[in-house]
Amino acid sequence: MTQIRSISLRRILDSRGNPTVEADVLTESGGFGRAAAPSGASTGEYEAIELPPEEAIANAREHAVPRLLETFADDQREVDAALRAADGTDNFSEIGANSAVAISMAAAKAGADVLGAPLYQHLGGAFRGRNFPVPLGNVIGGGEHAKDATHIQEFLSAPVGAPSVSEAVFANAQVHGTIGDLLDERGIPAAKGDEGAWAPAVSDAEAFEIVEEAVDLVSDDLGFEIGFGLDVAAAELYDADAGVYRYGDEEKTVDEQVEYIAELVTEYDLVYVEDPLDENDYEAFADLTDRVGEQTLICGDDLFVTNTERLQDGIEQGAANSILIKPNQIGTLTDAFDAIELAVENGYETVISHRSGETEDTTISHLAVATDAGFIKTGTVGGERTAKLNELIRIAEDAV
Ligand SMILES: C=C(OP(=O)(O)O)C(=O)O
Ligand SMILES: [Mg+2]
Structure with missing residues (x-):
């Protein structure tokens, strides 16, 4: 000591x-x-x-x-x-x-x-699992992370069939690059958002088309399964006074939002959907989880804010089947660990996550390995994102 x-x-x-x-x-x-x-x-x-x-x-x-x-x-x-x-x-x-x-x-x-000891070993101890998280790579985005882009905040490449974490990291980079090419072919100019994802002025529907094409092309090229998912960040779309979700001029009632997301899950075989509903609406989360929770991960970010009390409420109501873990949402690693432990005990998948404003800090890569998290969400390109991805590659090499 x-x-x-x-x-x-x-x-x-x-x-x-x-x-x-x-x-x-x-x-x-x-x-x-x-x-x-x-x-x-x-x-x-x-x-x-x-x-x-x-x-x-x-x-x-x-x-x-x-x-x-x-x-x-x-x-x-x-x-x-x-x-x-x-x-x-x-x-x-x-x-x-x-x-x-x-x-x-x-x-x-x-x-x-x-x-x-390396940090992942110190945090995870002798009995940590031997798995590595699947990196969720933000490849197109908008919402609060980029003006005049998609309403859905993040379209996330998910290389679920990658044989190693390193191949998964490179697959996401290839999906990002392929989307750049597809946007170019369509003559769509695109800046990048806060997390390095492309931020083109396209409709959400067109973004689905482009992301689907890109993950299919890269999956065929690499020979393993790559799916995709979303962070809807729906609390940012929700107008609580009117009780509707606003996608620009279009609006959806809560029931319509549940229906819309359930349809997207089926149509695109989405592997992951984060915050599809407002952060106060456990009931609608439970409704959606009931409908598509067997097919996909319904993840609570703003819903749970890495907080065990909010997660406990979710568990009791059947809201979501997965939790996003952001240590700064709750303030300490102990609190983050407690949230992870409660999630695991109750069969909720854990997804360790960066924030849109980041530094070169790589703690979350170690946290993901230490706790045997199924996924890590930490962007695709940009130095503050690759710092974490490259650290994962190093940890994988060290941990064998
Ligand atoms: C990473 C995210 O964005 P932010 O850090 O802006 O909350 C998110 O919503 O999951
Ligand atoms: Mg989120």
């Missing part, structure tokens, strides 16, 4: 050019860990609170750091309990979930360093 000697906090840039919090944790025996907080754009209403970085840093220095100097970096639960106690709220509104998650992840890395 080795006590934390110092914690440094600073502002660094994220991938959108916004400031975010980075933490360095140093232990008495010389163990070192560095981690940075990501940041969402289509954030869930019930997420832990991200404070402006300067405020988060000042508050964490005042309230959390003194307490953390009494903890041991290789005892993650103790570190995270000290963070919670120092904050004193249930949503990290005092020190900021951005400070909390950066410190929590940096402490984990320092703990791994002390033990001389």
Whole structure:
């Protein structure tokens, strides 16, 4: 066991050019860990609170750091309990979930360093599984991540038949490249959105056509199955006053939205659908899960916000069959682990995820391997995304 000697906090840039919090944790025996907080754009209403970085840093220095100097970096639960106690709220509104998650992840890395183990091994222990997550690659997107593009936030390539994580990562890159070519052939100019996905001004229907063609072409070329999925991010489309989902000028009632998604699942054989409904509508989630939950993953992101209480509600109501895990939504690795454990116990698939605003931090790659997650969602191209994908490739090589 080795006590934390110092914690440094600073502002660094994220991938959108916004400031975010980075933490360095140093232990008495010389163990070192560095981690940075990501940041969402289509954030869930019930997420832990991200404070402006300067405020988060000042508050964490005042309230959390003194307490953390009494903890041991290789005892993650103790570190995270000290963070919670120092904050004193249930949503990290005092020190900021951005400070909390950066410190929590940096402490984990320092703990791994002390033990001389890779982070995935420190977090997963001797009894972690031997599987690697399927990377979900955002290849076309819009919503809150790109203006004047699709209403659906993310179209995700899913190389479910890839023989290795490395081949899966390269398959997604090839799907992304193929979509670039298909857009070019159709004369459709396309910028990229916040996560590096193409962001063309096409209808959702045309995006389905293009993504389907691309995954089929790449699947035929590589000789293994590649499906695709969606992050609808439906809370951003939902007009709560009118009780309808708005796709530009078109609107759908809740029942029509359930029907629409169920039809898409069947028509495109979707392997994954995240947030197809509003974050407050457990009932409609349950209805959809009842209809197509045997065929596909219905995943709660804004619905569950990596929160065990919200997940427990979902389990009781049969809402969704999968949970997105974003450590910064809840504030600590311990909380993220607890959500994963509850999900696994109840047969919910886990999907470890990046945020649209990211850094070069690779903690989520280790978290996915440590917890035997079925999927990881961390983009396809762009340095802050490939940092995580390349780390997965290295872990796979190390773990054999
Ligand atoms: C990654 C996502 O976007 P954001 O980080 O903007 O919430 C998401 O909604 O799953
Ligand atoms: Mg989402």
